[in-house]
Amino acid sequence: xxxxxxxxxxxxxxxxxxxxxxxxxxxxxxxxxxxxxxxxxxxxxxxxxxxxxxxxxxxxxxxxxxxxxxxxxxxxxxxxxxxxxxxxxxxxxxxxxxxxxxxxxxxxxxxxxxxxxxxxxxxxxxxxxxxxxxxxxxxxxxxxxxxxxxxxxxxxxxxxxxxxxxxxxxxxxxxxxxxxxxxxxxxxxxxxxxxxxxxxxxxxxxxxxxxxxxxxxxxxxxxxxxxxxxxxxxxxxxxxxxxxxxxxxxxxxxxxxxxxxxxxxxxxxxxxxxxxxxxxxxxxxxxxxxxxxxxxxxxxxxxxxxxxxxxxxxxxxxxxxxxxxxxxxxxxxxxxxxxxxxxxxxxxxxxxxxxxxxxxxxxxxxxxxxxxxxxxxxxxxxxxxxxxxxxxxxxxxxxxxxxxxxxxxxxxxxxxxxxxxxxxxxxxxxxxxxxxxxxxxxxxxxxxxxxxxxxxxxxxxxxxxxxxxxxxxxxxxxxxxxxxxxxxxxxxxxxxxxxxxxxxxxxxxxxxxxxxxxxxxxxxxxxxxxxxxxxxxxxxxxxxxxxxxxxxxxxxxxxxxxxxxxxxxxxxxxxxxxxxxxxxxxxxxxxxxxxxxxxxxxxxxxxxxxxxxxxxxxxxxxxxxxxxxxxxxxxxxxxxxxxxxxxxxxxxxxxxxxxxxxxxxxxxxxxxxxxxxxxxxxxxxxxxxxxxxxxxxxxxxxxxxxxxxxxxxxxxxxxxxxxxxxxxxxxxxxxxxxxxxxxxxxxxxxxxxxxxxxxxxxxxxxxxxxxxxxxxxxxxxxxxxxxxxxxxxxxxxxxxxxxxxxxxxxxxxxxxxxxxxxxxxxxxxxxxxxxxxxxxxxxxxxxxxxxxxxxxxxxxxxxxxxxxxxxxxxxxxxxxxxxxxxxxxxxxxxxxxxxxxxxxxx
DNA sequence: ATCCTCCCCTAC
DNA sequence: TAAGGTAGGGGAGGAT
Numbered sequence: 010x011x012x013x014x015x016x017x018x019x020x021x022x023x024x025x026x027x028x029x030x031x032x033x034x035x036x037x038x039x040x041x042x043x044x045x046x047x048x049x050x051x052x053x054x055x056x057x058x059x060x061x062x063x064x065x066x067x068x069x070x071x072x073x074x075x076x077x078x079x080x081x082x083x084x085x086x087x088x089x090x091x092x093x094x095x096x097x098x099x100x101x102x103x104x105x106x107x108x109x110x111x112x113x114x115x116x117x118x119x120x121x122x123x124x125x126x127x128x129x130x131x132x133x134x135x136x137x138x139x140x141x142x143x144x145x146x147x148x149x150x151x152x153x154x155x156x157x158x159x160x161x162x163x164x165x166x167x168x169x170x171x172x173x174x175x176x177x178x179x180x181x182x183x184x185x186x187x188x189x190x191x192x193x194x195x196x197x198x199x200x201x202x203x204x205x206x207x208x209x210x211x212x213x214x215x216x217x218x219x220x221x222x223x224x225x226x227x228x229x230x231x232x233x234x235x236x237x238x239x240x241x242x243x244x245x246x247x248x249x250x251x252x253x254x255x256x257x258x259x260x261x262x263x264x265x266x267x268x269x270x271x272x273x274x275x276x277x278x279x280x281x282x283x284x285x286x287x288x289x290x291x292x293x294x295x296x297x298x299x300x301x302x303x304x305x306x307x308x309x310x311x312x313x314x315x316x317x318x319x320x321x322x323x324x325x326x327x328x329x330x331x332x333x334x335x336x337x338x339x340x341x342x343x344x345x346x347x348x349x350x351x352x353x354x355x356x357x358x359x360x361x362x363x364x365x366x367x368x369x370x371x372x373x374x375x376x377x378x379x380x381x382x383x384x385x386x387x388x389x390x391x392x393x394x395x396x397x398x399x400x401x402x403x404x405x406x407x408x409x410x411x412x413x414x415x416x417x418x419x420x421x422x423x424x425x426x427x428x429x430x431x432x433x434x435x436x437x438x439x440x441x442x443x444x445x446x447x448x449x450x451x452x453x454x455x456x457x458x459x460x461x462x463x464x465x466x467x468x469x470x471x472x473x474x475x476x477x478x479x480x481x482x483x484x485x486x487x488x489x490x491x492x493x494x495x496x497x498x499x500x501x502x503x504x505x506x507x508x509x510x511x512x513x514x515x516x517x518x519x520x521x522x523x524x525x526x527x528x529x530x531x532x533x534x535x536x537x538x539x540x541x542x543x544x545x546x547x548x549x550x551x552x553x554x555x556x557x558x559x560x561x562x563x564x565x566x567x568x569x570x571x572x573x574x575x576x577x578x579x580x581x582x583x584x585x586x587x588x589x590x591x592x593x594x595x596x597x598x599x600x601x602x603x604x605x606x607x608x609x610x611x612x613x614x615x616x617x618x619x620x621x622x623x624x625x626x627x628x629x630x631x632x633x634x635x636x637x638x639x640x641x642x643x644x645x646x647x648x649x650x651x652x653x654x655x656x657x658x659x660x661x662x663x664x665x666x667x668x669x670x671x672x673x674x675x676x677x678x679x680x681x682x683x684x685x686x687x688x689x690x691x692x693x694x695x696x697x698x699x700x701x702x703x704x705x706x707x708x709x710x711x712x713x714x715x716x717x718x719x720x721x722x723x724x725x726x727x728x729x730x731x732x733x734x735x736x737x738x739x740x741x742x743x744x745x746x747x748x749x750x751x752x753x754x755x756x757x758x759x760x761x762x763x764x765x766x767x768x769x770x771x772x773x774x775x776x777x778x779x780x781x782x783x784x785x786x787x788x789x790x791x792x793x794x795x796x797x798x799x800x801x802x803x804x805x806x807x808x809x810x811x812x813x814x815x816x817x818x819x820x821x822x823x824x825x826x827x828x829x830x831x832x833x834x835x836x837x838x839x840x841x842x843x844x845x846x847x848x849x850x851x852x853x854x855x856x857x858x859x860x861x862x863x864x865x866x867x868x869x870x871x872x873x874x875x876x877x878x879x880x881x882x883x884x885x886x887x888x889x890x891x892x893x894x895x896x897x898x899x900x901x902x903x904x905x906x907x908x909x910x911x912x913x914x915x
Numbered sequence: 916a917t918c919c920t921c922c923c924c925t926a927c
Numbered sequence: 928t929a930a931g932g933t934a935g936g937g938g939a940g941g942a943t
Contacts, residue, residue, distance in 0.1 A: 215928080226930080233932040236927050241934080296927095317929055327928080378929060395931095440927045523936090525925050556938055559924095582935070589931050626921090630931095643928040653921055688931080 053126050054081025059117075060091040067114060075117055092116075095134055108135040109416065217593040217644065218603045218689075224610060227591060230317065232297075232381045235415050239441035243426055244579045247438045250430055251577060260431035261455050264465065268457065285506065286449045287459060288575065290481045290489035291466075293425065293442035294498040297382035299476035300421050301411040312387035313409045318378030318398040329639030338636055338648040375399020377642040381413065385498050418442075421474045428470055437486075437575040442478075445486055445575050463501040484509070487571035490522055513569040514541035521566050523559075531555065540567035584620055586610040587690025589630055591644045600683035604676055604691075608669040611691045621661035622693035625668060627675040628653050630688030646687035652679060661697040668693070831856060832875055850891055854898045861899060873899065 054076055061069040061083075072094060073083040084091050093111045116132035216223045228234045293299060297315040302308055376398035383392045383401075390405040401408055422441035429436060435447040452462060463480045470478050477499040481492025488504045491512070496502035504512055517539055519529040535554060537543045543551075544567050552560030565572060586607055594600045615622065630649040632638065640647030654675045662668065672691055835853070860869040873896070880892040 216930095228930085228932085230930040231932065232930080233927085234930090235932085237933040240927060376928075379931075443927075523925065527924060558937060583933085585933060587932065591930070624920095642931075645929080645931060651922085655920065657919085690932090692933090 049080065050078045051124070052080035053120055053124065054079045054117075057126065058082035058084055058091045059094050060084045062093050062095040062111075066096065067118065072114065072117060075121065079121065092129060097134070108133070111135060215591075215644065217591050218588060219594055219599040221602070221606070223591060223603075224588065224606055227588060230413075231590075232379075232413060235413075235418065236440065239419060239422060240439070241581070243422060243438040243441055243444075246426060247430075247434070247436050248578055251434050254434055256434065258432055261451070264432075264457070265455055268455075285484050286447065287452060287482055288484065288486050288489040289446040289448045289463070290483075290486070290493045291425075291429065291444055291446065291470075291478055292480075292493050292497070293421075293476055293478045295382050295384055296421075296442040296476070297413070297418065298384045298411070300417045301414055302384075303417070303475040304414075305411060308409050308411065310386065311409050312384060312390060312392070312405050312407065313411060314380045314383040314387055314392065314398075314401060315413060316378050316380050316398055316410050317413070318376045318410065327639060327643070329637060330641055331637045331639070332641040334635075334637050335641045335648055338633065375402065377645070383408075421476055424474045425470060425478070428473055429466070432466070435575070435577060437577055438579075445489060447575050448482075459503045460501065463503075467499075467501060485571040486573060486575060487522065487566055488569055491516060491520070494520060509569040513567065514539065516540045516567075518543060518563075518567070521563070523562065523566070528555065528559070528563075540569075543567040581618055581620065582696060583692055583694040584611060584614050584618060584622065584696070585626075585690060585692035586614065587628060587688065587692075589646045589688030589690070592630075592646070592687050592689060593644065594683040594686055597683050600676070600686065601673060603689065604672050605669055607689060607691050608672050609665060611693060612663065612665040612668055615663045615693060619699050620693070621663040621697045621699055623659075623661045623695035623697070624655055624657050624693065625671045625675070626653055626655035626690075626692040626694065627672055628688070628690035628692065629676070629679060629681060629686060631681055632685045632687055640687075649687050651688075652681075654679065657695070661695070663699070832872055835872070835876060835879070850894065854895055857895065857899050869899070 057076075057080075059072065059076060059081065061072055067075065075081075076083040091110070094114050094117065095111055096114060110129070111134045112129045113132045113134050116127065116129050119132075120127045216226055218224075220226075298313050301315055302313065378398045380392065380394060380396050380398065380401055382394055383396075387401075387405055387408060392401050392405055392408070398410075418441060425442070426436075426438070426444070429444065429446060433446060433448060433451045435450070437445040439445065448462065452459065455462070457465075459482050463482065467478055467480060470476070479493050479496040479499060480501045481489045481494070481496050481504065482502070483489040483492050483504040484506055488509060492502040492504040495504075518524050518532050518537060519526075521540070524532070531554065532538075532543065535546075537546070543563065546564075548561065548564045551564050554560065555563060588607065592603075594603070629652045630646050631652065633648050633650050636648035656671050656675060658667070658671070668691075831853075857869060857872065860866075860872070876892060876895065880888045
């Protein structure tokens with residue numbers, strides 16, 4: 010029995026042990042009861058279980074009946090081995106699901122028609138057909154055509170080449186066992202393409218970054234890449250759920266009913282009203298392992314690790330490898346740094362720790378594959394995530410390894426998030442397997458106590474995903490998180506207010522979020538290991554040792570306090586891609602090609618997030634002077650110097666050519682021998698957001714070709730902001746010329762959702778408070794009788810203004826241009842006869858709304874009249890639509906600002 | 916004072 | 928063999 014349960018003896022929730030099972034079996038009982046009334050007609054679907062996702066034809070109910078009549082199983086909750094029947098899935102779902110078993114309902118229908126179970130793979134919703142592999146094979150050739158300058162394939166030629174390649178591959182004695190295939194083989198190949206294909210299919214050559222397929226291959230296998238991508242993905246998912254939700258949660262009602270219906274559960278009702286906030290932290294237990302064990306129940310209870318390595322001995326030593334020298338460099342560097350400053354890089358400590366774990370002789374040639382996740386049984390033997398397999402095997406010779414299952418992680422994470430989302434959307438996504446939930450409102454609404462809710466939720470998650478999780482509760486995010494740590498594995502813990510002080514006293518500083526090895530080391534050298542001990546330090550002292558912010562944060566944290574609220578909506582601030590593995594160039598050409606590819610990767614991500622950026626940073630890892638050329642870890646980066654160089658553009662861009670050009674320029678400036686490079690990264694910051702395709706619209710072209718002096722724009726924007734700020738601060742006298750109703754002005758910088766639902770600025774303004782704003786604006790007839798006296802609203806206003814000031818440091822779109830210039834631009838745009846682009850329209854709307862907000866009504870009238878006349882003159886329907894939309898949005902802005910539409914005279 | 920660049924640190 | 932990514936917070940120190 011875990012300690013935390015001892016602290017909370019019988020409060021009835023043990024009875025919940027079977028809650029999910031009860032719920033599921035009840036639903037399934039109903040199903041079989043109903044199904045049982047019909048006789049079984051066939052056994053076509055014997056051994057097949059389905060889960061229906063969304064609207065289908067036949068409907069879920071019909072499918073249910075069909076399954077039961079023909080020997081199959083219908084699940085109300087999705088289980089891991091279910092076929093998922095769906096006719097279409099929303100984009101977000103598609104992104105987050107393992108699509109390998111998402112099947113069209115036709116599969117069922119046609120199987121019935123054929124009176125046998127057809128191959129589901131022919132009915133995959135997003136399927137790659139079974140012949141896909143061959144198609145890909147040809148595609149490689151086509152894609153690489155540009156490289157094969159002189160040789161063009163026609164179809165027949167392709168066939169010949171392919172069969173030749175197959176022949177080559179299949180001849181046993183031609184496969185080389187060396188690191189490289191024999192030179193002659195490559196020279197005999199008919200083209201560069203064939204060489205590539207040969208290399209790939211022989212598997213004899215390991216891909217390095219010089220290979221055009223390397224980035225894709227690397228990312229496909231990189232755990233860190235997946236962790237990072239999934240995390241971002243679920244943050245976005247929550248953003249979207251919140252934007253599209255009506256904040257009704259049917260699961261709550263369901264739960265309430267079950268609670269009411271059952272005597273067993275009555276004592277779960279919340280007896281007292283919890284007046285403080287209750288934050289819940291949910292974290293899956295050793296996530297990767299748990300997901301992997303779903304298919305390997307035989308390994309449950311054993312020490313298990315997820316890794317690329319198969320667990321066998323590492324290969325024999327490669328020539329040139331000198332682990333001692335390399336590890337010593339890390340150690341020396343650490344010592345050197347410690348002598349001069351307390352700062353030590355994360356990486357070195359990480360490596361150093363690993364080195365410490367390794368018995369020199371034993372592990373000199375052990376596998377350097379990293380452990381992504383290990384089970385609690387393995388942890389008991391001293392293993393930890395990130396450890397090398399070599400040292401892990403030494404500590405735990407019977408360690409079982411299982412491979413990665415990235416699709417599985419995604420699927421489970423998706424199920425996890427959607428399960429929680431049935432109860433509340435006050436979720437802060439931390440990563441694919443971890444989140445915070447503000448359940449204050451939820452608990453009082455459902456009239457359930459904390460432990461009861463935790464039990465229900467954990468049961469439900471386990472039932473749906475097959476994976477255990479732990480949850481912690483507390484008055485703030487820090488407490489919730491520490492509670493989870495105590496609860497693990499597969500437990501729950503409520504850190505109540507009265508326990509906090511004692512609880513914090515023994516918490517290790519290293520266990521505080523934000524305190525990593527470096528900070529912990531510094532604190533340790535100050536003589537502090539635990540929170541209790543650190544509480545004796547003064548705020549000033551902490552600040553002087555760790556910096557202002559970090560010091561202040563730690564001061565609060567070691568007392569169990571955490572002023573940071575949950576953030577439900579996230580706005581991305583940078584986009585980057587980096588590869589520090591497999592970087593081995595032979596010449597400048599390969600390096601350049603790689604830079605181009607990596608730029609394309611960043612560009613495509615920017616495109617995906619609709620982001621434009623102003624600042625481009627290139628990060629290079631270069632072999633340090635004394636480091637061995639051959640790294641200890643196969644194709645690793647080894648001991649390196651790191652260089653960061655950035656360039657600030659005048660205008661935000663999402664243009665691939667611009668990015669590539671700047672990146673190459675930055676790289677060339679460093680003048681580094683490409684053969685010494687070990688890692689490359691590209692980051693884009695100072696983001697702006699667009700709604701359009703990255704197509705350069707007419708206005709963008711205009712802006713791009715007519716570079717506006719930075720200083721000028723900056724000063725104009727600053728002036729504008731000062732003005733806005735003043736108007737929005739009730740205590741500051743307003744300077745507006747057209748002040749129709751001064752008391753209403755504070756609300757105006759908040760653009761109503763209808764005004765700001767598109768366009769880049771809306772993104773930055775759409776913050777957690779937006780929901781509040783939404784409700785407020787919808788419920789209150791904005792502009793009539795402005796209730797900004799409400800302190801809550803005022804706080805929101807202030808927040809929005811501050812954010813606006815912060816976001817508007819950079820000029821964007823048309824803002825900052827004089828109105829007559831915009832008029833000229835509009836004319837040129839209309840005259841050009843080009844189809845209006847969404848991004849341009851949004852920019853115009855932004856500009857005009859800005860005029861409304863600035864009460865620049867006269868100039869606005871001129872522009873609107875001009876726009877109306879010229880639109881009429883063009884006689885274009887597309888333009889008429891554009892005009893109508895612009896007009897509508899401007900009117901909306903007027904309602905928000907003045908409380909009424911101002912009709913612009915002709 | 917405030918901003919910018921180049922780091923470092925942390926988290927998953 | 929092996930797949931050492933990525934985003935955000937923050938600090939030091941120089942430029943303005």
